[in-house]
Amino acid sequence: MSAIYTTDEYGRPFIIVREQDKKTRKTGIEATKAHIMAAKTVANIVRTSLGPRGLDKILISPDGDITISNDGATIMTQMAIENQIGKLMVELSKSQDDEIGDGTTGIVVLAGALLEQAEELLDRGIHPIRISDGFEQACKIAVAHLDKVSDVIPWSKDDTSDLFKCAKTSLGSKIVNKCHDQFAQIAVDSILAVADLERKDVDFELIKMEGKVGGELADTMLVRGVIIDKDFSHPQMPKEVSDAKIAILTCPFEPPKPKTKHKLDITTVKEFEELQKYELETFEKMVQQVKDCGANIVACQWGFDDEANSLLLQHKLPAIRWVGGPEIELLAIATNGRIVPRFDDLSSEKLGSAGKIREMSFGTTNDNMIVVEDCANSKAVTVFVRGGNKMIVDEAKRSLHDAMCVVRNLILNNHVVYGGAAAEISCSIEVEKAADQVSSIEQYAMRSFARALDAIPMALAENSGLPPIETLSAVKSQQIKQGISSLGIDCMNTGVNDMKQQFVFDPLISKRQQFLVATQMVKMILKIDDVIVHKSDDQQ
């Protein structure tokens, strides 16, 4: 250890770097090998969750919270990896999640496979940078080839069948594939509802996901409006309001209070009575103001006390209190209303309108939610997820999010490649072909890149219970012989391995991103030849 530890001319040791004893250092090929080892281990963990027949992982947090997931990024983040290279792999997966939202497992498996191949080349004595150069060349060819094999899928606001198929591919590997069609439809509908098709911009903040334990997955629904996890402020208020005119308030039902510090001295009984009268009058006035502007329901960001509550009931004005900031906003967007900061500003044009507002109750518990439906503006939508237990609801939310991302990506760019690893196999063949024409050492690295691409179909086949090598070689030869690049692994045993016929699509930008980012990450890892780790105190 510690190459920084040095002795001078007379054999006396001296210190150059602070707290040398606490630092560990690895250099040269040893460091690179250790990194590859770590990355491979991480990749192996998520490998089995790839594809429609991939299995889920159970993760228990330090607090005992259980997460069950099939989503690469979720698994990786929850694993709390300590190793630095492992952490890089987590970041890799997260970045795919941020950018594309899907394919988070695939990218990690690819990076792991690339590093595994690099290890062999390192053993042959090839310089790590030559290897990564070769990988980059190969990656360029693969990405160019992706463009060539990609297809444009036509879609319009009325014809969403192809978007639907892509969403289905993404959902294929998730727990929700029991209600495959329904979830895919929800994903497509919700994205189309909020998408700004002209600017090709999708604002995810307008899609709210609300989950509730109970019921079954099939009860999941898309509400073109808002769901608020609150109930009416008074149990005797009507549970349903049709043709609602909603007043959205951010001020409490109470006498106005200055923000400046203030003090009111009450010295006589008369003054006290006056105060009480004043309070009562203000309540009356406020309720009257709301009534006057034509509202028949009130949503308030703050609370109001029982006196106001009963007054509202008397005036037959159902009210919802303590509605949080983001919900108020969504409510305002959905109903085309304006958020009103004080009662004086209330007017009929500032009210939001909704076809129906109702309270929904669940099962035997006293859980209620308020559903605002048939809103004036359908730009804000809520997905209401049901499921047998909390884990399933959470996983269903994540799966839906992934599927929505896929749909969004297609709206941005409607090029697709074929799933079932068809694109990887086709790129592998192409890279292999190109490698033979390269005269330098990079040739080896390029071949290795092609082999690393094969790792994805192999993992898919393995997870689907097919003999991996046999299946892969069969498909590969078929692709070359027939010249069809859409042949892939038939994970679902349908008997057809043309992904075009099976309608298994992946967005082009997702695959492209996987290739590019994984290669860049591998380059970064290969380029490190020196690791200095400052051990923290608890490790000693």
Next chain:
Amino acid sequence: MAGRRQQVPMMQPQIIVLKEGTDTSQGVPQLLSNISACLAICDTIRTTLGPRGMDKLIVDSQKRVTVSNDGATIMKLLEVVQPAARTLVDIARAQDAEVGDGTTSVVLLAGELLKEVKEYVEEGVSSQVIIKGFRKAANLAINRIKELAASVDRSDKTEFRSLLEKCAATSMNSKLIGSQKEFFTKMVVDAVMCLDQDELNEDMIGIKKIPGGAMQDSILVDGVAFKKSFSYAGFEQQPKSFDAPKIVCLNVELELKAEKDNAEVRVDKVSEYQAIVDAEWKIIFDKLDSIVATGAKVVLSRLPIGDLATQYFADRNIFCAGRVSKDDLDRVCEATGCRIQSTTTGLTAKHLGLCERFEERQIGGQRFNLFRGCPEAKTCTIILRGGAEQFIDEVERSLHDSIMIVRRAVKNQTVVAGGGAIEMELSRYLRDTARQIEGKQQLIITAVAKALEVIPRQLCENAGFDTTDFITQLRARHAQDPERYKWHGVDIEEEAVSDLFAKFVWEPALVKINAISSAVEAACLILSVDETVTSQQSQDPMASGQPAMPGRGRGRGMPMGR
């Protein structure tokens, strides 16, 4: 060392002048041990040099991971405590601040200079003689660079641009972004060119990092871009894109709040309540009204913009963003030509800025505010993408180096060839000149000549070439025909010795001049020290966890060596 421990007659008790535990080391052994320390530091970073240089991964005590190829960054993170070795850290940082690139070379060169003269120190050559020789050699070398440097005519726009691009590309060679250098050089040169050409303030190039995407997805925005700030309810109802909006930048809090914290109002009658509340509302509405009256469509503020104001603007189709950081706001001002206002009274249309297009857009997982097509744009923003945070950080450092280099090249249009070519030429020149000098200086200058060879040698070593073979070949060529082979260096791509000037491996001459002079300065500094006095560390509670430091007793008692 009079005054420390008096050399009194034998058997007399020593008189201790300094506090017990004070570390003193002195004389030649001290000098030699300082040199060894510097060499150890050089060993750590030598593998990062050149296009085939490797990176270092450093995890600090806070578990932050840094992956870097930048000499200055690595040196800083090493936490060097040895005083002499710290000098090297300082010159790396100085080089970083002054020219931005060449930080690894400067440290290597300083180390190599020390290594070459170590022998002479051991043999008893006075360090003053060595220092004098070093200074002379440095002068000779710098003058030679100035003679050799090729200058590019600035008036020819395309020629000038290609000069800048080549310089930027050379600095990127060794970095992670090396394989994408065409893409990034264009970006870097565009960024520098859009700055004010006289000031060239690099703070006006904003760099924003968004994880996700490949590095090719990075974009250059000809204006300002910053992340969506925290927003209140009502924000989503504001319009998110404008053509040619007027922009106002404020340093005003737009929130309903107590105007003075220490003020208190005494209310006598309940009816007065309403009056006070109304007065408070009026204050904020006055502010908001005066902003709206100017016709501004985008309102930015350094201080928070509360929910009331957010909804007020939403009602009037105005976009607002509060808590915008100072740098971003400054750059918005620079780009759009507005001035930050500290009050809303007297706000008129002339205080507003203008840009061609404003929009809020999704980039990666975040929403960004983009101001494009600014009339006075003397600023731009680079949005970097990449697979992981550490990855983007390293890309940012690499781009920073390139930006600095391009900035230098804009001001100073002379270039030399990189890849060790200029060092070989200087080495040959010094060797030839040294022969005509009598006395010890001859040896020292020859030593400097040899030390300069470290750059091409290390380049070969990192690339895995046969070092001796390359160096001898280079030496021979430069000696045979100095004029013809003057730009010959190590060509990593071709794995051969070739003319690098023709291959466009160019570096600003200033980088080399600065590197040589600071390396020589540092070496001189280290050589002129023959005594270290370290006070014992104060006993802070943190120190108890530190290990006992070995070798602390050296240099006590009789001076050794002579």
